[in-house]
Amino acid sequence: MRKRLATIIVSTLSTLMFTACAPGIFVAGAAAGGAVIYDHRDFATQMDDHNIVYQIKQRFADNDQLIKDSHISVSSFNHVVLLVGETPTPALRRKANRIANNTPKVRRVFNRITVAPHPSIKQAANDSWLTTKIKTAMLAEKGLHSTQIKVVTEKRTAYLMGLVSRKQADIATNVTRHVAGVNRVVKLFEYTH
Numbered sequence: 469m470r471k472r473l474a475t476i477i478v479s480t481l482s483t484l485m486f487t488a489c490a491p492g493i494f495v496a497g498a499a500a501g502g503a504v505i506y507d508h509r510d511f512a513t514q515m516d517d518h519n520i521v522y523q524i525k526q527r528f529a530d531n532d533q534l535i536k537d538s539h540i541s542v543s544s545f546n547h548v549v550l551l552v553g554e555t556p557t558p559a560l561r562r563k564a565n566r567i568a569n570n571t572p573k574v575r576r577v578f579n580r581i582t583v584a585p586h587p588s589i590k591q592a593a594n595d596s597w598l599t600t601k602i603k604t605a606m607l608a609e610k611g612l613h614s615t616q617i618k619v620v621t622e623k624r625t626a627y628l629m630g631l632v633s634r635k636q637a638d639i640a641t642n643v644t645r646h647v648a649g650v651n652r653v654v655k656l657f658e659y660t661h
Contacts, residue, residue: 508616508631508660509546516573517544524549527567533560539586540564545618545629546658547575552622554584578656580627587623595621598649602626605643612639619644624651631658 509517524542528534538555549568555561565579587595599621606614617630617640626644628637637657644653 513546516547520544520547520549520571520574523571524568527571528564531563531567534564538564538581539592540581541620541622542568543618543620543627543629544574546631547573548629548656548658549574549577550580550620550627550629550656551577552580552620552627554582554586556583556585558583578627580622580625580654582623591623594649595623598624598626598647602644602647602650605647606640609639609643612636612643614640621650624649625654626650626652627654627656629656631660633660 521542521544524544528540528542534540534555538553538560540551540553540555543550543552549571551564551568555564561579561581561583564581565577568574568577568579599619602619602621603614606612606617606619613632613636616632616636617628620627620629626647628640628644630637630640632640637655637659641653641655644650
């Protein structure tokens with residue numbers, strides 16, 4: 469069991485490291501020999517998502533208040549943007565939302581930014597650890613194509629994004645709900661059928 473868990477952790481970390489460099493198809497060693505990891509988005513859409521995140525972060529960086537006073541994480545999947553984090557005022561929350569909505573190729577924005585002070589380093593580390601635990605649990609779940617799912621964790625809330633079937637969404641949601649430390653699961657999936 470320990471050897472299988474170690475293999476899953478190594479595969480998860482490898483996936484996290486290499487998917488940013490080579491989107492699309494990635495082959496990783498798994499307990500049964502090898503696993504092909506496939507993203508349903510075409511290459512152009514994957515690049516668009518990467519560029520959307522980059523453009524939004526650049527526009528945030530151009531605004532001193534958003535950078536200095538706020539903690540905002542930006543994700544994009546299939547031209548759908550998720551904003552999570554904290555900002556000290558409703559006005560800054562609205563500004564972040566406007567920036568994301570006015571970014572080329574963005575189809576929809578889920579603004580889950582809360583008006584609150586910065587989280588502690590401990591909370592941020594806990595959220596990162598929860599994301600890793602969720603991805604590892606998904607990778608271990610038989611029948612789940614977890615590489616098609618983006619996981620973002622903020623204040624123990626897990627946001628799940630992806631282009632998946634309803635069956636895959638249900639399996640992923642169920643797995644996530646059972647990860648120790650997750651308080652809430654928010655599904656932001658787009659369904660293939």
